[in-house]
Amino acid sequence: MEIVITISSGFLLLVGSFLCISGGIGLLRFPDFYTRMHAVGVTDTLGAGMILAGLMILSTDFLVFAKLVMILLFTLLIGPTTSHVLAKAAFHNGVIPKGSNNLKQTKEKESTSSII
Amino acid sequence: MKHTISLFLTLVAFWLLNSGHYSLLILSLGFASIALILVIAHKMDVVDHESQPIYLSRKIFGYYIWLIKEIIKANITVVKHIWLGEKSISPTLKAIKVSQKTDMGKVIYANSITLTPGTVAIDIVDNEITVHALLYKDIESLEIGEMDRRVTLLER
Numbered sequence: 001m002e003i004v005i006t007i008s009s010g011f012l013l014l015v016g017s018f019l020c021i022s023g024g025i026g027l028l029r030f031p032d033f034y035t036r037m038h039a040v041g042v043t044d045t046l047g048a049g050m051i052l053a054g055l056m057i058l059s060t061d062f063l064v065f066a067k068l069v070m071i072l073l074f075t076l077l078i079g080p081t082t083s084h085v086l087a088k089a090a091f092h093n094g095v096i097p098k099g100s101n102n103l104k105q106t107k108e109k110e111s112t113s114s115i116i
Numbered sequence: 117m118k119h120t121i122s123l124f125l126t127l128v129a130f131w132l133l134n135s136g137h138y139s140l141l142i143l144s145l146g147f148a149s150i151a152l153i154l155v156i157a158h159k160m161d162v163v164d165h166e167s168q169p170i171y172l173s174r175k176i177f178g179y180y181i182w183l184i185k186e187i188i189k190a191n192i193t194v195v196k197h198i199w200l201g202e203k204s205i206s207p208t209l210k211a212i213k214v215s216q217k218t219d220m221g222k223v224i225y226a227n228s229i230t231l232t233p234g235t236v237a238i239d240i241v242d243n244e245i246t247v248h249a250l251l252y253k254d255i256e257s258l259e260i261g262e263m264d265r266r267v268t269l270l271e272r
Binding site: 019022023025026029030031032034035037038039041042045046063066067070076079080081083084087088091092097098 | 130133134136187188191194195198199201202205207209226227230231232233234235236237238239246248249250
């Protein structure tokens, strides 16, 4: 039983770390602000989730387990909120996404809605 | 009243799980701080169906399970494209219609879009969410409206 727990937690930690590193590499590789944000999304959802799940399996104390669950829940609530705030601030200050074909319509709609 | 009880129970659970000390002094200090927070929250007038969405609690877990499945799928796609590189992505910006009536529904939908890697909700005006996606097919699958339908079901 001990060995199963160790191996599965090790597996989860390894995959989680791989996802976090992938997120970091995406951050360097992708061309503009918005696409980079998608890469970071990997790190803060499944990357963090799998590392925390790996730690949860290892924890013997219920309180430690509960705290890890809380960290996971808060990460999942705060991650998208901050991503959205960043994206919204960038968009409203004129950072133009690369290669977007319907940019013109959206921009027009944007300006009319802000006048109203 | 039921919102106050729900907030109280949430705070008690939060306090007990964070503390781990059960002596009488510590417990009564915890109770006092919870009572203080309830009073402050009432003065601020934030204890309502928006901060304590009890009506969601029956259906939300089924939705979460579905959402976790979607997040895992989206993660695999994004990681694949990170390693394939810049050439393989097709970033798109598009406004998407939403069918939710309540603010809570719209927030859940927009947050679910942002939580799924590969799509970020940038702005919401009336019934349209501006979404930026890493791949054009992510926008297409949002337009088909599977997620939209599921969030609308939560509202009722």
